Amino acid sequence: MALARRLLLRASRSVWLADQLRRRAFFRRAVRRFMPGEEIDAALGAAAELARTGIGTVLTQLGEQVTTPAAAAAVRNHYLGLLAQIRERRLSAQLSVKLTHLGLDVDRETCSRDVGTLAARAAEAGSFLWIDMEESRYVDAALELFQRARAKQDNIGLCLQAYLRRTPVDLDRLVPLAPAIRLVKGAYAEPPSVAFPRKRDVDSSYFTLAARLLEHAARGRAHPVFGTHDLRLVGRIRQRASALGVARGAYEFHMLYGIKAAEQRALADDGCAVRVLISYGSAWFPWYMRRLAERPANVWFVVRNLF
16 A cells, blocks of 8 residues: 555544644635535535436435434434435435444444335335445444345445455355445555555456456346446446446446546446446545545645645
8 A cells, every 4th residue: 555545544534634624725625526515405416417417326425433323313314304305306316325324333223224214215216225335344234234124125235345355255245135236446444464455456356356246247146336437447347248248237337526527428428327426514524535545646636725
């Protein structure tokens, strides 16, 4: 792992740094590159605008590791309200939630029930619920809660991280469910014993897992979603899907708001299923620092605003 990436990931955990930088106008301007605004109306407005171009969206309120039942309940109720607005506006929008934001560390059983509630309400709204993945210490819990919810609802998917050494085994464990899997590279600080430290190894793992997902998709045993902005990797995935006879609508590409918008539109225009992940909320500092760690070139964007 490069020094810059390690420093950015360490900074993402600093409460003091978060408090200092969130007050700086230049830093808030830099964050706007990746999110349309902190308020839910800004996220819904961006979703509606993308829908007019034929691109769907995935909405997520930023936040994680709540510590009280009241905070977890507030997050659940917020998402229930969001689903009502998605239904009312007839948006092609899905949800992505972090389990610790829904109170996993507070009460696992309540968190599990809330996941089921959100999946059921999403089905009523014609939407879909994604369980996002967090640090490796939460993977087992995420798998368990996903399997519980998937037994009752089929409109729920799970994120897997290619940089974790355990992910191939986790994928094998989930395949019997014919799951929807969103594959990402991974954005948390993990020891080398847990996650591949070198980018080339992560890239290799990503494509290997992507190929396996496409093979399962060709047999109707998975719905793969590829969360990446690596256009070379996107091209390889499309070639592999074509070789396996996987229809374009049988897999998707998810990309972040504000990154490679022209390429997102080009993929959609070429018949690929594309969704844009729109994040919003005030708890953006750790999320933004992880985005910088993924794309160190973005640090210069911040520096230029500073000087």
